Amino acid sequence: MKKKAVFLDRDGTLIVDKVYLNDPAQIEYLPGVFEALRLLRDAGYIFCLATNQSGVARGLVQLENLHKIHGIIAADFHGHGVEFAGFYYAPYPVESNHPMRKPNSGMLDAGAVDHGIDLSQSWMIGDRMSDVEAGTRAGAGTILLSGTESPEAFAWAPPDHVADGLLDAAKWIIARGPR
Ligand SMILES: [Mg+2]
Numbered sequence: 386m387k388k389k390a391v392f393l394d395r396d397g398t399l400i401v402d403k404v405y406l407n408d409p410a411q412i413e414y415l416p417g418v419f420e421a422l423r424l425l426r427d428a429g430y431i432f433c434l435a436t437n438q439s440g441v442a443r444g445l446v447q448l449e450n451l452h453k454i455h456g457i458i459a460a461d462f463h464g465h466g467v468e469f470a471g472f473y474y475a476p477y478p479v480e481s482n483h484p485m486r487k488p489n490s491g492m493l494d495a496g497a498v499d500h501g502i503d504l505s506q507s508w509m510i511g512d513r514m515s516d517v518e519a520g521t522r523a524g525a526g527t528i529l530l531s532g533t534e535s536p537e538a539f540a541w542a543p544p545d546h547v548a549d550g551l552l553d554a555a556k557w558i559i560a561r562g563p564r
Pocket of ligand 1: 394395396397398402511512513
Protein backbone atom coordinates (compact mmCIF):
# COMPACT_ATOMS: atom_id res chain seq x y z
CA MET A 386 0.00 0.00 0.00
CA LYS A 387 1.26 3.45 -0.88
CA LYS A 388 2.03 5.89 1.91
CA LYS A 389 0.55 9.28 2.58
CA ALA A 390 2.95 12.13 3.21
CA VAL A 391 3.19 15.72 4.26
CA PHE A 392 5.71 17.69 2.20
CA LEU A 393 7.09 20.61 4.15
CA ASP A 394 8.71 23.80 3.02
CA ARG A 395 11.67 24.68 5.26
CA ASP A 396 12.18 28.43 5.61
CA GLY A 397 9.17 30.18 7.10
CA THR A 398 7.46 26.83 7.71
CA LEU A 399 9.70 24.68 9.96
CA ILE A 400 12.32 27.29 10.83
CA VAL A 401 12.56 31.06 10.84
CA ASP A 402 13.44 32.33 7.35
CA LYS A 403 16.93 33.80 7.82
CA VAL A 404 17.25 34.40 4.02
CA TYR A 405 20.05 32.28 2.55
CA LEU A 406 20.70 30.45 5.82
CA ASN A 407 24.27 29.15 5.67
CA ASP A 408 25.21 28.88 9.35
CA PRO A 409 23.89 25.78 11.15
CA ALA A 410 24.02 27.74 14.43
CA GLN A 411 21.30 30.06 13.08
CA ILE A 412 18.60 27.36 12.90
CA GLU A 413 15.59 28.65 14.84
CA TYR A 414 12.43 26.53 14.94
CA LEU A 415 9.02 28.10 14.58
CA PRO A 416 6.51 27.52 17.40
CA GLY A 417 4.67 24.21 17.53
CA VAL A 418 6.57 22.43 14.77
CA PHE A 419 7.58 19.38 16.81
CA GLU A 420 4.08 18.86 18.20
CA ALA A 421 2.61 19.38 14.71
CA LEU A 422 4.68 16.59 13.17
CA ARG A 423 4.08 14.25 16.11
CA LEU A 424 0.32 14.67 15.57
CA LEU A 425 0.66 14.02 11.83
CA ARG A 426 2.98 11.05 12.48
CA ASP A 427 0.34 9.56 14.76
CA ALA A 428 -2.22 10.11 11.98
CA GLY A 429 -0.09 7.96 9.65
CA TYR A 430 1.79 10.54 7.60
CA ILE A 431 5.45 10.38 6.60
CA PHE A 432 7.46 13.55 5.97
CA CYS A 433 9.58 15.01 3.20
CA LEU A 434 11.20 18.41 3.32
CA ALA A 435 11.15 20.30 0.01
CA THR A 436 13.11 23.55 -0.08
CA ASN A 437 14.22 25.94 -2.80
CA GLN A 438 17.85 26.92 -2.17
CA SER A 439 18.82 29.34 -4.91
CA GLY A 440 21.45 30.64 -2.49
CA VAL A 441 23.54 27.65 -3.52
CA ALA A 442 23.55 28.83 -7.15
CA ARG A 443 24.33 32.37 -5.98
CA GLY A 444 27.29 31.19 -3.92
CA LEU A 445 25.66 32.39 -0.68
CA VAL A 446 24.99 28.90 0.69
CA GLN A 447 27.64 26.17 0.68
CA LEU A 448 26.39 22.65 0.04
CA GLU A 449 28.41 21.36 2.98
CA ASN A 450 26.55 23.73 5.28
CA LEU A 451 23.19 22.93 3.67
CA HIS A 452 23.76 19.24 4.41
CA LYS A 453 24.83 20.07 7.97
CA ILE A 454 21.67 22.13 8.48
CA HIS A 455 19.47 19.31 7.24
CA GLY A 456 21.35 16.82 9.40
CA ILE A 457 20.70 18.96 12.46
CA ILE A 458 17.01 19.34 11.59
CA ALA A 459 16.74 15.55 11.16
CA ALA A 460 18.43 14.95 14.51
CA ASP A 461 16.31 17.52 16.34
CA PHE A 462 13.07 16.02 15.03
CA HIS A 463 14.39 12.52 15.79
CA GLY A 464 14.79 13.72 19.38
CA HIS A 465 11.05 14.43 19.31
CA GLY A 466 10.20 11.02 17.85
CA VAL A 467 9.73 12.28 14.29
CA GLU A 468 11.68 10.98 11.27
CA PHE A 469 11.98 12.54 7.83
CA ALA A 470 11.81 10.15 4.88
CA GLY A 471 13.70 12.59 2.67
CA PHE A 472 15.29 16.02 2.43
CA TYR A 473 14.85 17.50 -1.04
CA TYR A 474 16.41 20.80 -2.08
CA ALA A 475 16.54 22.67 -5.37
CA PRO A 476 19.91 24.45 -5.64
CA TYR A 477 18.99 26.12 -8.93
CA PRO A 478 18.78 29.81 -9.81
CA VAL A 479 15.47 31.64 -9.38
CA GLU A 480 15.21 32.27 -13.13
CA SER A 481 16.02 28.65 -14.09
CA ASN A 482 12.44 27.34 -14.00
CA HIS A 483 14.14 24.02 -13.21
CA PRO A 484 11.60 21.18 -12.84
CA MET A 485 12.87 20.52 -9.31
CA ARG A 486 12.41 24.12 -8.22
CA LYS A 487 9.05 25.16 -6.74
CA PRO A 488 6.51 26.17 -8.09
CA ASN A 489 7.34 23.13 -10.24
CA SER A 490 6.51 19.80 -8.65
CA GLY A 491 9.79 17.90 -9.20
CA MET A 492 10.76 17.55 -5.55
CA LEU A 493 7.33 16.16 -4.66
CA ASP A 494 7.33 13.84 -7.67
CA ALA A 495 10.80 12.55 -6.71
CA GLY A 496 9.71 12.02 -3.11
CA ALA A 497 6.68 10.07 -4.27
CA VAL A 498 8.84 7.73 -6.36
CA ASP A 499 11.58 7.38 -3.75
CA HIS A 500 9.24 6.58 -0.87
CA GLY A 501 6.15 5.02 -2.45
CA ILE A 502 3.91 7.99 -1.69
CA ASP A 503 0.38 8.45 -3.01
CA LEU A 504 0.34 12.19 -3.77
CA SER A 505 -3.47 12.23 -3.97
CA GLN A 506 -3.52 11.33 -0.26
CA SER A 507 -0.77 13.81 0.61
CA TRP A 508 -0.30 17.47 1.50
CA MET A 509 2.11 20.30 0.79
CA ILE A 510 2.50 22.95 3.49
CA GLY A 511 4.42 26.18 2.99
CA ASP A 512 4.40 29.91 3.56
CA ARG A 513 4.50 30.94 -0.10
CA MET A 514 2.15 30.53 -3.00
CA SER A 515 4.98 28.79 -4.90
CA ASP A 516 4.64 26.01 -2.30
CA VAL A 517 0.90 25.90 -2.93
CA GLU A 518 1.38 25.79 -6.70
CA ALA A 519 3.98 22.98 -6.43
CA GLY A 520 1.57 20.97 -4.30
CA THR A 521 -1.31 21.56 -6.69
CA ARG A 522 0.82 20.58 -9.70
CA ALA A 523 1.82 17.36 -7.89
CA GLY A 524 -1.81 16.50 -7.15
CA ALA A 525 -1.47 17.00 -3.40
CA GLY A 526 -3.64 19.04 -1.09
CA THR A 527 -2.22 22.42 -0.11
CA ILE A 528 -2.03 24.60 2.97
CA LEU A 529 -0.62 28.11 3.00
CA LEU A 530 0.78 29.38 6.29
CA SER A 531 -0.38 32.93 6.78
CA GLY A 532 1.90 35.89 7.25
CA THR A 533 4.24 35.87 4.26
CA GLU A 534 2.03 35.95 1.16
CA SER A 535 -1.65 36.50 0.59
CA PRO A 536 -3.50 34.00 -1.62
CA GLU A 537 -5.66 36.87 -2.91
CA ALA A 538 -2.59 38.27 -4.68
CA PHE A 539 -2.52 35.20 -6.94
CA ALA A 540 -5.17 34.35 -9.49
CA TRP A 541 -4.31 30.67 -9.69
CA ALA A 542 -4.11 27.63 -7.45
CA PRO A 543 -5.67 28.85 -4.22
CA PRO A 544 -4.72 26.73 -1.19
CA ASP A 545 -7.21 24.27 0.28
CA HIS A 546 -6.70 26.03 3.58
CA VAL A 547 -4.85 28.94 5.15
CA ALA A 548 -3.42 28.11 8.57
CA ASP A 549 -1.84 30.16 11.32
CA GLY A 550 1.33 28.12 11.71
CA LEU A 551 2.24 24.46 11.30
CA LEU A 552 0.42 23.22 14.40
CA ASP A 553 -2.83 24.79 13.20
CA ALA A 554 -2.24 23.19 9.79
CA ALA A 555 -1.65 19.75 11.33
CA LYS A 556 -4.82 19.95 13.42
CA TRP A 557 -6.82 21.02 10.35
CA ILE A 558 -5.52 18.09 8.27
CA ILE A 559 -6.36 15.60 11.02
CA ALA A 560 -9.82 17.07 11.65
CA ARG A 561 -10.55 17.05 7.92
CA GLY A 562 -9.76 13.35 7.51
CA PRO A 563 -8.44 11.53 4.42
CA ARG A 564 -8.35 13.35 1.09
MG1 LIG B 1 9.19 29.33 2.79
